[in-house]
Each structure stands twice: as C-alpha cells, then as structure tokens.
Amino acid sequence: MLVDSHEFHVRNLSYHVRSAMEMDAKSLSEVRVQVDGETENLDREKGEAYLDELGFRQLIKNDAEHNTSLFLVAEINNKIVGFSRCEGNNLNRTSHKVEFGVCVLKKYWGYGIGQNLLKKSLQWADSNGIRKVVLYVLETNHTAIKLYEKYGFEVEGILKKDKLLSDGNFYNTLVMGRFL
Template sequence: MMIRNIKVDDAERFLNLSKQLDEETKFMLYEPGERKTTLEAQTERISSILSSNNSMIFVAEADGEIVGYLGAFGSDLNRIKHSVHIVVGILQKYTGQGIGSKLFQELEDWARKQHIHRLELTVMSHNQAAFALYKKVGFEVEGIKKHSLIVDDEYVDEYYMAKLL
C-alpha cells in the first residue's frame, strides 16, 4: 500500500472511487447517483489543486487501485490561508488497516512544509470509526453543528474538529 499525491492522470480512477464511496457509505456528503462530476471537470479540479500551494489530495493505492483519499482544501484569502478543510474517504474493504493514519501523517508532513497551521474537518456524530481515528491522530472537538445533514430522513449532527500544528 502506497500513499502519494494525486496526479492528473488519476482523474478517472479518483472519480470512480468517489462514486463507489457514495454507494457504499452514508458517511460521505453525496448520496448514490447524486455526483454529476464529469471526467473533464475532475481533471480540471485535480490540475487546479496541484497548482495550488495550500490544497492537495493524497491517495492510498493498493494493488494498482486507488482505495482511499484525503483531500486538504485551502483558500487564498489572507485571513484563512493558514487553514485547510479535510475530507477523507476509504473503501469499506480497506478500513481498519491503518490507511487513515498513514494519510493523516502524509497530510501533516505536507501541511508543515506549506506553513499550514490549522487542520479542520466535520464528522457525523454517529461515525464512531472516523471519530476514533481523528481523535487518535490529534484532532479535538470544537463544537457541534446540530441537524447539519439529513440522512435517511433523519437529522444528523456533525462534530467540528480541528488540530493545530
């Protein structure tokens, strides 16, 4: 298993991974079939991220397939350019194998080099596995976003979590 920065030619595999995650878990933002991203748009997005100083997508590759990712997305606005918002997705078949921890280590190494000071994310309050991972790698709950999402016709709270480097 290898962790690396995404490449432009990963666009199709990354888009397929995202769609597969939409299908197999309810912990991601998109519902099955809701993602309308085209291959061209995905390619452009990856190219834009790679040309940025404060955004990156790290992918986990196993057996020649992309099986997970961690996206760190920053802004060029002066007041928040020290911060990135994080999105993580790992295929169910590969969870519990340390991939998440390795993705976060890669993120931290990159963030320190980019002078990123704040890592932040949200997690559904009932996503115990992800919450445990985030706590393990040093994130702390900063607040609760009540009724943040609707999943299966039920309101779901999210925790705001962050880690300062």
C-alpha cells in the same frame, strides 16, 4: 502540491500513498461514486454531485499548482482504493488553514489507509506553514472521531441536525480542528 510516494504494509496488504495525478481522474470519479454508495458518513448519496473525469482532472491540476492544497490517493496494485484532500486558499485571513476530507472503499476499511492519508496530510501541513486543519465528521462515525482525536483534533462545534440519513432521523455533524 506534491508529496513523495510512500508504501505501507498492513496484514498482508501493501498499498502506496502518493500525490494524485491527472491520469487518476477517471478512477477517482468511479471511486467517489462507489464510496458514496457504501457509507452514510459522507455528505453525498451515490451519484449525487457527480464529478466526472474532466472535473477531477481540473481539481488535481489546480491543487498541484497551489501550495495550500494537497490531493493524495491510496492505491493497491495500481488501483485507487481511497483518497484525501486538503483544500486551502490564498485569502490573507484564512490562508493559514485547510479543510481535510478522506474516503476509502469499504472493502479496505481497517487497513490504516485513512489513517495514513491523514498522517501524510498532517506532515505536509506542518512542513508547509499550514497552522490549522479543519474537518467535518458525522457524530455516529466513532471510529473516525477517535482517529482524529488521536492526531490532536478537538471538537470546535456542532452542526445540529445537519444530516438526514436513510433511517429518517437527523444527525449532528462535528466540526473538528487541529491547530499547530
């Protein structure tokens, strides 16, 4: 599914949020690897579960053809600096919900990029009959948790000792949901 491009201005930084296009595939592959190496808030370490240009091209194509999925990118000067995805399905029992995920290059944290990707995704969900948005967030990612709560997400469950981080400790993952 496609959404209209929208421009944002935050502290001398301008960026666009728009639907991903197949021509973004190579950049998305590179950004994903970089983001995975910049934070432990995501599931993967740098280079794990690598998704190449062809893989992203197929993902973008599939999402554009289904009204229960949305793939957005944030770009500055035609360079992708973050992306988000709402992944749904057409199964009768779960077609009312999507799973949301987001990542932004560390250099661009604090400019509202993740927040605006989330806002656009929620607007899309609300206007397309999606009743529930689900996400997973590491318990130590307090900034993200506060953001999600601000937009109506609640903790629905805890996956105990779900992630083993570089400090050798296990951490919980929060399952959060927002129901329209």
